[in-house]
Structure formats: structure tokens, C-alpha cells
Amino acid sequence: MSNNFLVLGLPRSRTAWLSNFLTYSDISCTHEGLNGCRTLLEYKRQFKANSGDSNTGLAIFDFESLFSDFKLIIIDSGIRRSVEFARRIYRADIYGQMVKMKKRLDSLEGLHVDLHDIDDRLEDIWNYVSRYQFNEQRAAQLISLDIQVRDPFIIDSDASQELFRNTKNYL
Numbered sequence: 001m002s003n004n005f006l007v008l009g010l011p012r013s014r015t016a017w018l019s020n021f022l023t024y025s026d027i028s029c030t031h032e033g034l035n036g037c038r039t040l041l042e043y044k045r046q047f048k049a050n051s052g053d054s055n056t057g058l059a060i061f062d063f064e065s066l067f068s069d070f071k072l073i074i075i076d077s078g079i080r081r082s083v084e085f086a087r088r089i090y091r092a093d094i095y096g097q098m099v100k101m102k103k104r105l106d107s108l109e110g111l112h113v114d115l116h117d118i119d120d121r122l123e124d125i126w127n128y129v130s131r132y133q134f135n136e137q138r139a140a141q142l143i144s145l146d147i148q149v150r151d152p153f154i155i156d157s158d159a160s161q162e163l164f165r166n167t168k169n170y171l
Contacts, residue, residue, distance in 0.1 A: 002069035004047050005029075005129040007054035008108065009075030010101055011082040013115050017147040018075075019054035021122065021139070026050055027130060034058055035155055038162040040066050052129065059104050060097075061170045071129055072110025075118070078102075089152050119143050 007018050007029070015031060022029035030046075033053035037043040044066055047053070052070075079098035086094040111128045113121045122143075123134045164170065 002071075003050045003129075003131075004067075004069070005052035005071040005073065006058065006067060007052065007073045007075065008059050008105060008110075009054075009056055009115070010077055010079060010098060010105070011056045012085050013056065013075040013077045013081075014118055015054040015056055015075070016149050017142070017145070018073075018118070018125070019052075020145075020147050021142050022052060022054070022125075022129060024130070024135075024138075025132060027132075028052075029054055031149070032056065034163075036159045038159050039166045040163075059101055059108070061167050064108075072108055073125060073128060074105050074108050074110050074112045075115055076106070076112050077115035085152075 005022075007015055007022070009015050019029045019031035027050045028048070029052040031054050033046055034043050034055055034057050037046075040061060040063060043058075079095070079102050082098050083093075083095050086092045111124065113125060118125070122139045123136075126132075126134045126139075
């Protein structure tokens with residue numbers, strides 16, 4: 001079993017915060033590491049030992065065979081926050097895509113954590129992917145921080161389009 005992991009959720013499900021929380025000592029967790037990749041294999045090659053990615057787009061793709069040795073943490077949430085955010089920021093209607101994504105995320109095996117229970121389940125999340133002892137003081141300090149992506153327009157659209165062309169199965 002690999003020491004690598006993926007945190008998957010819908011947009012606005014605290015994935016940026018979780019990438020910070022799960023980066024500690026020799027464990028690194030990127031946020032939206034799929035951004036800029038033109039293939040899923042290119043994305044997988046980014047992972048070193050004891051690393052992960054907290055991602056809101058990967059579940060669109062048929063990724064399981066390539067990442068079968070990765071532990072999955074799935075953040076369970078409703079679609080309303082994602083849909084409202086996309087409508088407000090991107091002026092896009094993503095309702096249909098979010099319904100499909102939610103269904104897909106619900107079907108994945110792994111550690112499922114409700115969005116509203118993240119703070120209460122930090123020790124479970126930590127122990128699922130880390131060999132280090134849970135640090136309650138560090139967790140409490142991070143809970144007080146509001147960590148979000150500053151620029152929601154930093155998506156590499158050329159790479160994204162190529163990723164969709166190079167990937168046969170996606171929602």
C-alpha cells in the first residue's frame with residue numbers, strides 16, 4: 001500500500017485548508033495539483049513518497065485504476081455552495097456537472113468526512129494518511145485560519161482542454 005493520498009471534494013469544500021493541514025514534516029499535500037497537467041499520468045508523476053493532493057476536479061475523470069494504491073479522503077457536501085460560487089465568480093451554471101460529481105464522489109471508497117464535521121474529524125483524517133502522532137495544538141491553530149485560493153482564475157485552460165482530449169472517460 002502506498003503512502004500517497006488524495007483528498008477529493010466539490011469546489012468550496014475546504015480542500016485548500018486541508019492541503020495545508022496535511023502538509024507536515026516530510027508529508028506534502030498540494031492543492032489542485034491537476035492544474036497544468038495535460039494527462040493523468042503527468043499528474044501522477046508529480047507525486048513523491050508520502051505526498052498527496054487535495055483536489056476538486058479529479059473525480060471528473062476515471063482515475064481509479066491509475067491511483068488504485070492511493071488512500072482516498074472524500075469530503076461530503078451538498079452542491080449549493082459550488083453552484084453559487086461558480087455562478088457568482090465565473091458566471092457559469094454548473095448545476096448539472098455538480099450533480100454528477102456529487103454522485104461520483106458518493107460512490108468512491110475511502111474515508112468519507114462531512115464538510116461540516118471536518119474540524120471534529122481532524123484526528124481521523126490525520127491518522128488515515130499520516131504515520132506521525134496527531135498534534136492537537138497545531139490542529140487548533142490551523143482551525144483559526146481561513147485558507148482559500150486567492151485567485152479563482154488561475155486555471156491553466158490550455159492544459160485543461162488538452163487533459164480532456166487526452167482522457168477517454170470523464171463525466
